[in-house]
Amino acid sequence: MTDTWELGGRPVYTGAHVTRRQDDALLSGRGTYVADLRPSGMAEMAVVRSPVAHGRITAVRTAEAAAVDGVIEVITAADLTDVAPYPNFAAYTQTPGTFPLAQDKVRYAGSPVAVVLAENRYIAEDAAELVEVDYTELPAVTSLEAALEPDSPRLFEDWSNNRLLDLQPDDSEVAAILAGNRVLRRRYKMGRHTAMPMETRAALAEVHNGRLHLWCTNQHAHIARTTLSYVLPLAERDIRVVIPYVGGGFGLKQHLYPEDVLVSWLALRHGRPVRFVEDRAEHMIAAAHARDHMIDIEAAIADDGRILAMRVQVVQDLGSAEIFPGAWCPALTTAAHMTGPYDIRDCVVSVAAVTTNKTPGGSYRGFGVPEAVFALERFIDEIADEVGVDRLDLRRSMLLQPADLPYTTASGALLDSGSFAESFERVVELGEHAYQRADAQYRSDPDSRVGVGYAVLFEGVSPTHHGASAHWMGHESCTIEVQPDGGVRVASGVTDQGQGTTTFVATLTADALGVPIETVRVELADSDATPYGLGAFGSRQAVIGGGAILLAAAEVQGKVKKIAAHMLEAPTDDLVIEAGRVHVAGSPVRAVTMADIATTAVIRTIDLPPGMEPGLEATARYEPELMEHTPDEKGRINANAAYANAAHAAVIRVDLGTGEIEILDYILAHDCGTVINPPIVDGQIWGGIAQGLGGTLYEDLCFNDLGQPQTAFMDYLVPSAIEIPDLVIEHFESPSPNTPLGMKGVGEGGTVGPAAAIGNALAQALAEFSPQIHETPLSPAVVRAMIPDQRT
Amino acid sequence: MTAPTARRVEPSVEVPISVTVNGEAVEAVVPARQLLADFLREELRLTGTHVGCEQGICGACTINLDGEPVRSCIMLAAQVDGSAITTVEGLSSEGLSPLQQAFKDNHGLQCGFCTPGFLMTLSTVDPEEYPGEEGIREAISGNLCRCTGYGGILQAVRTAWNRPQDG
Numbered sequence: 001m002t003d004t005w006e007l008g009g010r011p012v013y014t015g016a017h018v019t020r021r022q023d024d025a026l027l028s029g030r031g032t033y034v035a036d037l038r039p040s041g042m043a044e045m046a047v048v049r050s051p052v053a054h055g056r057i058t059a060v061r062t063a064e065a066a067a068v069d070g071v072i073e074v075i076t077a078a079d080l081t082d083v084a085p086y087p088n089f090a091a092y093t094q095t096p097g098t099f100p101l102a103q104d105k106v107r108y109a110g111s112p113v114a115v116v117l118a119e120n121r122y123i124a125e126d127a128a129e130l131v132e133v134d135y136t137e138l139p140a141v142t143s144l145e146a147a148l149e150p151d152s153p154r155l156f157e158d159w160s161n162n163r164l165l166d167l168q169p170d171d172s173e174v175a176a177i178l179a180g181n182r183v184l185r186r187r188y189k190m191g192r193h194t195a196m197p198m199e200t201r202a203a204l205a206e207v208h209n210g211r212l213h214l215w216c217t218n219q220h221a222h223i224a225r226t227t228l229s230y231v232l233p234l235a236e237r238d239i240r241v242v243i244p245y246v247g248g249g250f251g252l253k254q255h256l257y258p259e260d261v262l263v264s265w266l267a268l269r270h271g272r273p274v275r276f277v278e279d280r281a282e283h284m285i286a287a288a289h290a291r292d293h294m295i296d297i298e299a300a301i302a303d304d305g306r307i308l309a310m311r312v313q314v315v316q317d318l319g320s321a322e323i324f325p326g327a328w329c330p331a332l333t334t335a336a337h338m339t340g341p342y343d344i345r346d347c348v349v350s351v352a353a354v355t356t357n358k359t360p361g362g363s364y365r366g367f368g369v370p371e372a373v374f375a376l377e378r379f380i381d382e383i384a385d386e387v388g389v390d391r392l393d394l395r396r397s398m399l400l401q402p403a404d405l406p407y408t409t410a411s412g413a414l415l416d417s418g419s420f421a422e423s424f425e426r427v428v429e430l431g432e433h434a435y436q437r438a439d440a441q442y443r444s445d446p447d448s449r450v451g452v453g454y455a456v457l458f459e460g461v462s463p464t465h466h467g468a469s470a471h472w473m474g475h476e477s478c479t480i481e482v483q484p485d486g487g488v489r490v491a492s493g494v495t496d497q498g499q500g501t502t503t504f505v506a507t508l509t510a511d512a513l514g515v516p517i518e519t520v521r522v523e524l525a526d527s528d529a530t531p532y533g534l535g536a537f538g539s540r541q542a543v544i545g546g547g548a549i550l551l552a553a554a555e556v557q558g559k560v561k562k563i564a565a566h567m568l569e570a571p572t573d574d575l576v577i578e579a580g581r582v583h584v585a586g587s588p589v590r591a592v593t594m595a596d597i598a599t600t601a602v603i604r605t606i607d608l609p610p611g612m613e614p615g616l617e618a619t620a621r622y623e624p625e626l627m628e629h630t631p632d633e634k635g636r637i638n639a640n641a642a643y644a645n646a647a648h649a650a651v652i653r654v655d656l657g658t659g660e661i662e663i664l665d666y667i668l669a670h671d672c673g674t675v676i677n678p679p680i681v682d683g684q685i686w687g688g689i690a691q692g693l694g695g696t697l698y699e700d701l702c703f704n705d706l707g708q709p710q711t712a713f714m715d716y717l718v719p720s721a722i723e724i725p726d727l728v729i730e731h732f733e734s735p736s737p738n739t740p741l742g743m744k745g746v747g748e749g750g751t752v753g754p755a756a757a758i759g760n761a762l763a764q765a766l767a768e769f770s771p772q773i774h775e776t777p778l779s780p781a782v783v784r785a786m787i788p789d790q791r792t
Numbered sequence: 793m794t795a796p797t798a799r800r801v802e803p804s805v806e807v808p809i810s811v812t813v814n815g816e817a818v819e820a821v822v823p824a825r826q827l828l829a830d831f832l833r834e835e836l837r838l839t840g841t842h843v844g845c846e847q848g849i850c851g852a853c854t855i856n857l858d859g860e861p862v863r864s865c866i867m868l869a870a871q872v873d874g875s876a877i878t879t880v881e882g883l884s885s886e887g888l889s890p891l892q893q894a895f896k897d898n899h900g901l902q903c904g905f906c907t908p909g910f911l912m913t914l915s916t917v918d919p920e921e922y923p924g925e926e927g928i929r930e931a932i933s934g935n936l937c938r939c940t941g942y943g944g945i946l947q948a949v950r951t952a953w954n955r956p957q958d959g
Binding site for chain 2: 020022024027033036122197277497498750
């Protein structure tokens with residue numbers, strides 16, 4: 001472990017606009033995604049899914065489907081005799097015992113019940129319609145409120161309730177404060193969303209030299225490989241997982257889904273390649289849903305509105321919970337963010353994650369933080385209204401100031417740096433200006449109201465995986481090899497779903513070694529070619545993957561300098577590494593190239609310094625020292641390597657006739673510490689805000705009382721270019737003293753704030769009607785219902 | 793509850809087609825029910841045409857069919873007999889076209905899955921029919937992107953269409 005993180009070379013590329021590595025291929029249609037692979041002899045799979053949300057399977061008849069020309073086999077759970085259920089490592093949860101195909105019960109509409117393997121997908125889908133399944137239907141649990149009822153039907157009969165997770169910490173200290181003060185209570189809910197990557201899930205399995213090769217859209221090559229070895233009767237050494245181009249992940253592709261296991265099992269059984277490409281209709285009901293939280297806040301309030309103490313209950317609707325890794329961690333993450341970047345010393349949060357007869361919840365960008373920010377930031381505006389103080393001054397009275405840092409939150413998060421107050425003031429300045437402009441424009445329009453809303457937040461980034469899996473922790477890995485011609489191969493456990501991972505790996509490697517970026521070849525997401533790493537989740541890859549790169553590069557560079565010193569007959573301290581050459585300081589012509597050095601290290605080893613081992617490569621692993629994996633006895637945990645922060649402002653116009661919200665201005669000040677690639681950072685913020693706005697205004701996955709999904713792709717309104725406004729993005733850079741180069745993750749920050757900012761803007765715009773704004777989405781119908789039909 | 797009554801599967805009828813794809817003449821006999829997107833991807837192996845929804849909503853599968861932007865996921869291969877098709881692979885014979893280059897220079901793509909659809913839509917529309925900033929947004933409003941929030945895409949189109957941003 002290094003005490004100070006430094007690049008080994010001059011930062012030629014870090015912080016610059018380095019163009020992305022994959023763009024030429026992607027722009028000309030040559031990027032190869034899983035669905036583009038078609039090895040010879042390939043068969044295709046279609047899944048028979050339950051139309052029933054909750055029911056007992058009494059019979060499955062497959063003979064007619066199996067008899068269709070071109071059908072190879074039809075399988076059900078009974079055929080998977082050598083498959084184990086997905087494991088559960090979390091002793092503090094109940095275990096759903098998830099199996100790739102439904103065994104005796106189905107617990108959501110869309111649950112996989114049988115699989116047809118056929119010569120192509122057309123035939124497989126034809127035959128899938130001929131599989132007959134008999135169900136005895138059971139009453140469905142379709143909301144988290146219903147799941148919490150003591151007499152609620154249970155999804156898992158061996159559980160005593162529907163609470164997969166139920167953490168009730170000691171709240172006596174907070175209760176005492178609440179008892180002696182004015183208390184305000186509110187309930188907030190966030191709707192059910194999904195990541196909706198433009199590429200659906202896909203997997204292709206093939207047996208090659210006796211080993212299983214799985215090409216898939218998963219976000220982690222190694223976690224996927226390990227998980228397959230737990231479920232399938234295969235040694236891990238006999239599995240290779242490769243992740244080619246992926247069309248967006250956003251957390252949804254963190255889970256190793258049943259179809260990944262099923263293509264693998266079928267390829268092993270039949271000795272031929274098997275492909276599954278999910279269609280969008282399946283994706284709506286079988287890929288992970290997210291959010292669906294309810295948050296109850298009780299707070300003791302001072303006369304000036306300051307929050308003295310909070311007692312919070314977070315409930316997350318998990319759907320059927322039949323997913324791996326499990327999906328309860330967003331609720332824990334919500335709990336960890338309930339105080340926001342405010343000085344609120346006393347906060348206790350109970351957390352429940354409940355099962356319902358809906359599609360399993362899972363990961364999605366934001367991962368519990370948008371829920372916390374929406375609840376807390378709306379709550380602060382409501383306190384201000386209730387107490388009669390200015391909402392901005394109320395925030396100022398509680399916001400963490402530079403002198404407060406480092407600050408440990410009530411949940412144990414170590415905020416070692418950040419620009420909480422500064423970014424907020426900047427956004428207020430821009431937001432008030434934009435609001436004045438909007439007000440002037442629409443003041444005389446009787447059918448319009450304008451408002452500005454703010455949200456200020458911190459966001460844990462680069463977390464431990466332990467909260468989600470209770471199994472994996474937080475390290476990342478990197479191998480750097482300098483080859484005899486001086487070219488560099490860098491292999492890492494991080495993965496690229498389109499966010500630009502490949503480019504940042506090349507960038508940091510080139511600068512850390514002092515070589516031209518063109519000489520760096522990046523290998524990711526192939527479990528055979530890369531050291532064990534944890535891949536993409538929680539805005540971690542630049543921070544943790546970057547640390548591993550710097551460590552490996554430092555080791556390689558140390559050896560480069562020793563060899564060069566020997567060749568140049570100069571002390572190592574006098575050497576400068578630049579653009580792939582090592583020269584003596586002040587004497588640029590006394591130089592050797594990286595090729596000279598690597599040739600010496602690998603081929604002409606006779607020329608190495610006496611006693612030096614041949615070779616010029618290093619593998620390093622970085623696990624942040626301050627990251628904690630399990631909570632202390634009071635439930636506190638510093639679960640992240642870093643904490644980014646942001647402030648959002650939304651200026652909106654509400655059409656009183658239709659209830660439509662038009663975003664006039666959206667302003668964001670963001671701080672992710674040191675920036676590696678400005679356009680990539682901006683792109684992450686834009687995309688994150690678009691997803692946050694989608695969930696706030698349009699997107700909602702609905703179910704009826706029978707647990708039938710009611711939202712088709714056509715109804716799940718992913719924003720188009722019409723709906724997303726131009727954004728004003730301001731950058732603050734508060735490097736973390738504890739992370740490599742001071743980096744903090746950026747992948748999720750944009751997603752986290754829009755619900756709160758829009759909600760607060762709407763409250764101001766419609767203040768004359770005293771609207772109750774406690775839930776998202778804020779669709780036109782919802783907003784219209786806040787407006788009296790007869791206005792005076 | 794029982795699954796819906798099964799219906800008999802009849803063998804597909806095949807249809808001969810002649811079509812020009814990216815300037816090359818193609819003669820093929822296609823299953824009558826084969827989607828155009830599947831024909832391009834699975835038979836011709838032009839996998840740059842991506843299938844995002846099979847419902848004509850997301851626009852990822854957009855191709856140029858006789859000069860019009862068409863969603864190849866909701867059209868049958870049998871319908872294109874006698875037509876000329878351009879896919880993303882045919883946009884430029886060497887290097888990147890100015891439009892593709894504008895996407896690259898302006899960070900107009902992230903995962904790249906929706907990108908061919910945007911390129912094909914834009915390569916078939918006449919900029920003059922989509923004036924101003926709102927025109928750009930309208931021109932691409934039938935293509936969904938989940939990564940970029942459209943910021944980089946809009947900037948790419950402004951660049952390619954030589955259209956300064958309003959205000």
